Amino acid sequence: MARFFIFGANYPQGGTVILSGEDAEHARVLRLRVGEEIVISDGAGRDFNCTVRGFTGAGVEAEVNGIARNTAEPSVAVTVVAGLPKQAERAEYTVQKCTECGATKLLFYRSHRCVADPGQRSIEKKLARWQRIAEEAAKQSGRGMVPEVAYSSDFGAALEAGRKTALPLFLYETGERAPLREVLEAEAPGAGSAAILTGPEGGFEPYEAELARRLGFRVCAMGPRILRCETAPVAALAALMYATGNLS
Amino acid sequence: MARFFIFGANYPQGGTVILSGEDAEHARVLRLRVGEEIVISDGAGRDFNCTVRGFTGAGVEAEVNGIARNTAEPSVAVTVVAGLPKQAERAEYTVQKCTECGATKLLFYRSHRCVADPGQRSIEKKLARWQRIAEEAAKQSGRGMVPEVAYSSDFGAALEAGRKTALPLFLYETGERAPLREVLEAEAPGAGSAAILTGPEGGFEPYEAELARRLGFRVCAMGPRILRCETAPVAALAALMYATGNLS
Numbered sequence: 001m002a003r004f005f006i007f008g009a010n011y012p013q014g015g016t017v018i019l020s021g022e023d024a025e026h027a028r029v030l031r032l033r034v035g036e037e038i039v040i041s042d043g044a045g046r047d048f049n050c051t052v053r054g055f056t057g058a059g060v061e062a063e064v065n066g067i068a069r070n071t072a073e074p075s076v077a078v079t080v081v082a083g084l085p086k087q088a089e090r091a092e093y094t095v096q097k098c099t100e101c102g103a104t105k106l107l108f109y110r111s112h113r114c115v116a117d118p119g120q121r122s123i124e125k126k127l128a129r130w131q132r133i134a135e136e137a138a139k140q141s142g143r144g145m146v147p148e149v150a151y152s153s154d155f156g157a158a159l160e161a162g163r164k165t166a167l168p169l170f171l172y173e174t175g176e177r178a179p180l181r182e183v184l185e186a187e188a189p190g191a192g193s194a195a196i197l198t199g200p201e202g203g204f205e206p207y208e209a210e211l212a213r214r215l216g217f218r219v220c221a222m223g224p225r226i227l228r229c230e231t232a233p234v235a236a237l238a239a240l241m242y243a244t245g246n247l248s
Numbered sequence: 249m250a251r252f253f254i255f256g257a258n259y260p261q262g263g264t265v266i267l268s269g270e271d272a273e274h275a276r277v278l279r280l281r282v283g284e285e286i287v288i289s290d291g292a293g294r295d296f297n298c299t300v301r302g303f304t305g306a307g308v309e310a311e312v313n314g315i316a317r318n319t320a321e322p323s324v325a326v327t328v329v330a331g332l333p334k335q336a337e338r339a340e341y342t343v344q345k346c347t348e349c350g351a352t353k354l355l356f357y358r359s360h361r362c363v364a365d366p367g368q369r370s371i372e373k374k375l376a377r378w379q380r381i382a383e384e385a386a387k388q389s390g391r392g393m394v395p396e397v398a399y400s401s402d403f404g405a406a407l408e409a410g411r412k413t414a415l416p417l418f419l420y421e422t423g424e425r426a427p428l429r430e431v432l433e434a435e436a437p438g439a440g441s442a443a444i445l446t447g448p449e450g451g452f453e454p455y456e457a458e459l460a461r462r463l464g465f466r467v468c469a470m471g472p473r474i475l476r477c478e479t480a481p482v483a484a485l486a487a488l489m490y491a492t493g494n495l496s
Contacts, residue, residue: 072472093341100479102471141473179496223350223495224320225389231348231482238486239495247471247487248427 002030003139005146007043011064017050020059027052027060038062045070045144070144074246077104077193079165080233081158083200084108084151086115088126090230095130097234099137099147102241106134106149109158113202123151155208162195163215169240170217171198171232172209177221180236184243187218194240198232250278251387253394255291259312265298268307275300275308286310293318293392318392322494325352325441327413328481329406331448332356332399334363336374338478343378345482347385347395350489354382354397357406361450371399403456410443411463417488418465419446419480420457425469428484432491435466442488446480 004023011017017040019027032038032052040048040062047070050062080103085091095106108130110117118126130149138146152158162168167187169180188194197217199208213219227235241247252271259265265288267275280286280300288296288310295318298310328351333339343354356378358365366374378397386394400406410416415435417428436442445465447456461467475483489495 074471097479097482100473100475101483102473141475143473181490181493181496184490221496223322223489225348225350225391227348227389231345234345234479234482235349235486235489235495238483239490241471241483242429242432242487242490245429247483248429248469 002027002032002036002038003142004038004040005043005135005139006040009040009042009048011048013064013067015064016053017048017062017064018059019062024059032060041070041144043145045073047144072142073144074102074241074244076191076240076244076246078102078237078240079105079107079161079193079195080237081107081109081162081195081197082233083111083198083229084114084116084118085229086201090228091126092130092133093230094233095133095149096137098237099134099143100141101234101237102246103147103237104145105147106130107158107161108151109155110153111155111158111200111208112205114200115202116200127151158197159212159215159217162197162217165193165195167191167194168215168217169194169196169236170209170212170219171196171222171236172219173203173221173226175206175209177219180220180222180239183218183220184240188240188243189245191244196233196236196240198236199229201229250275250280250284250286251390252286252288253291253383253387254288257288257290257296259296261312261315263312264301265296265310265312266307267310272307280308289318289392291393293321295392320390321392322350322489322492324439324488324492324494326350326485326488327353327355327409327441327443328485329355329357329410329443329445330481331446331477332358332362332364332366333477334449338476339374340378340381341478342481343381343397344385346485347382347391348389349482349485350494351395351485352393353395354378355406355409356399357403358401359403359406359448359456360453362448363450364448375399406445407460407463407465410445410465413441413443415439415442416463416465417442417444417484418457418460418467419444419470419484420467421451421469421474423454423457423467425467428468428470428487431466431468432488436488436491439492444481444484444488446484447477449477
């Protein structure tokens with residue numbers, strides 16, 4: 001069923017909703033017909049189940065049949081903190097897949113081995129594009145919210161974003177590490193929040209891992225296979241969702 | 249460390265290896281230097297640890313220092329059986345990510361709701377490209393083998409490929425399903441082989457799911473979030489690797 005987000009929306013049952021602007025355009029692309037059922041999410045976990053009533057100059061008119069809590073949101077709020085990839089498509093892929101897999105927030109950061117170094121104007125464009133990709137993926141996967149996508153040129157800010165969660169995970173491909181499974185089996189059940197911190201193409205400097213460890217991150221291994229920078233967050237997120245009972 | 253595959257290779261310790269053709273080209277791209285260490289895999293789980301000795305007209309000359317069993321192969325041989333996506337990049341993505349995550353074989357198939365319908369010549373080109381992508385991903389992730397990528401225009405063949413494994417999983421987004429986690433916790437530990445069968449963009453016909461069920465597939469749910477056809481195999485594979493202790 002077609003989904004739309006109208007952030008902060010609050011419609012009464014029987015009330016009328018107007019999809020305008022990009023939403024109306026999207027409705028045209030989807031070839032919505034009168035009588036068709038759609039869902040409008042308020043972006044805060046509430047779904048308005050609607051029926052398309054007509055098309056006016058103002059946009060698509062829909063009537064609210066019922067209001068329900070969205071059931072697709074996971075029990076754990078996961079912040080994915082990923083080293084900014086050099087290739088744009090890798091970052092976009094990370095946003096799309098992590099949104100589908102249930103991430104609540106994404107933060108790209110720069111660290112010592114990051115090759116990418118976008119200027120201010122470039123990053124503003126990227127952020128707008130990433131946010132659009134997150135919204136599309138949230139619609140398509142039936143999410144009740146759209147993950148916020150952010151960027152920081154500062155590795156410290158990335159650590160801080162993770163440190164504030166109940167289960168900060170640092171995925172490290174070398175050095176002293178605990179098996180991800182051990183950590184998740186012990187700590188994931190019942191965790192209300194978590195962070196998955198992964199590196200850029202070039203990986204981490206040892207001091208970056210040590211910093212994370214001292215800040216309380218669980219430094220984890222994800223097996224002997226080296227995952228690309230855009231693959232590791234998705235694999236770790238799927239494992240975390242599995243371990244917290246959100247993949248069943 | 250740079251990795252190469254020379255299938256069926258069998259070099260004695262102290263012996264000399266010549267990387268020629270595409271491997272020599274790849275070595276040039278990687279700017280290999282004399283004295284640099286490389287790994288040459290025989291594609292059957294055996295790694296030849298080598299040192300670059302020189303560059304000749306024949307290619308790159310390397311000396312075998314030692315022979316070791318590759319440690320990156322998972323304990324479970326997973327066949328990923330995926331509905332052929334409409335968009336080429338989605339299929340390529342599936343091949344690359346599933347190879348990184350440890351799949352042993354990939355089979356794309358056509359089913360009732362498949363939109364893609366490649367001709368014979370087109371599929372031969374695709375298979376060659378998919379196999380190249382699998383080899384690149386296998387090198388990059390440190391695999392000891394290159395997953396075989398195959399295609400069948402017949403859904404029955406897809407079911408047969410899965411049915412022959414110890415744990416055939418059918419990922420279904422509607423109807424009667426068991427939670428993936430329940431199935432994996434009960435059956436994954438110790439399983440020597442498994443299959444992950446996922447649908448095309450349009451999903452499955454109910455009779456396709458019923459067919460799979462009757463053939464012994466475990467019809468599973470992967471949570472309330474609808475995953476795209478190229479995301480589901482990777483998420484399921486990560487969960488399966490986690491459940492079998494291959495993600496730690």
